[in-house]
Amino acid sequence: MARPNLAPGLILAALALAGLGVASPLDCDELIKPLVDHASTLGKWIYHAGAYDKEESFAKFENMTSSWLFLSDLSDGRPKTLEYADKLNGQCLYGKSNLTTVGNMTLGEFTYDNQTHVHEGQHLETCPDCLLWEDKSLGSAGTKHLYIFTRTGNLTLPQLEVFKQQAACLKVTAGVHLASHK
Template sequence: MSVQLCLVLLALSALTAESHHDCSDIIKPVEDRSKVYGKWIYHVGATDSEYKLKELTKVNSSCIEISPLPGGEEFSLHYGDKMDGKCVYGTVNSTTTGNSTKLTFSSNSSTHEVTGSALVTCPDCLLWSDDAVTEVNGESKRSKSLLLFTKTGKLDASHLDVFKKQAECLHLLSDFHFPETTNLCPEEKEAAGDAKTEEQ
């Protein structure tokens, strides 16, 4: 084996080791579950699937509220998604096994089973990584996603750069979904009150 080839292989090994090291530094599960509780605004999403990316782009904006359930590690997730200018609300409860959390979302024509975990991220941010199985009219589709939420709807450029590196570590597509972070759905109680007012 030539000296030049040995040097190339050593250089590639060093780069691979550095890449793995970098990923292990920025892909870590959240140990304190209380940090995920509260209200969050969806800021940016990435996925490994063109189908899932198309689904994400249907979401104009989204906000969630995560609340602990009594007597264990489970939580309730309430969401308000704006899609095609209309607000869709719902609530799902988690099922936790070890470090994995399962959530199931259902609509008229599809069911989404999501298994994932919260990862360490920037201050006042929530980073959710998951594997999802979507059943649409009897057809099953799998995808991986990485979703970043913030408390304020704002995100520093440096924190976005870290998100992009995390997406790369998880082998996701380089196309990202950036929803609106100001034109959010109102609280569901407020929306219901407004609807009653319009009826009167």
């Protein structure tokens, strides 16, 4: 009895499986789209990761173990109030900022390092139950940041890889900080 030649079928199956394991880089135009429906941004979000364009910004966040924010007061289709808490160097720091919308951008004023800082940013499209925020400091430092928050604080590895690709598209590649949730 002749045995069927399985080699061509096995080779095709191996090639197909190998193709599934290699993710092609996504187009930056597809990765970086402003969020249109801001109603989904309301509520509490737990910080998962941040990316920065300057080493000194990354260094400041190395001692942050956790963070959350709460967006509320939807007006003109966008959140108007941001409350937040960061655990930095073992201390909990709380803050609140009123947000102003100018065109597609949102402005927020924050006080840290004993100074007031104005940030301009926008929410970008991202994974379900995730919140992606891109901003830049309008002060002399002019640093850029990209943050991803989730409802649970958890993010899958593929979602984290997409976040890293988004950071590369926005040129915020000095480092990625992951929350430890301690």
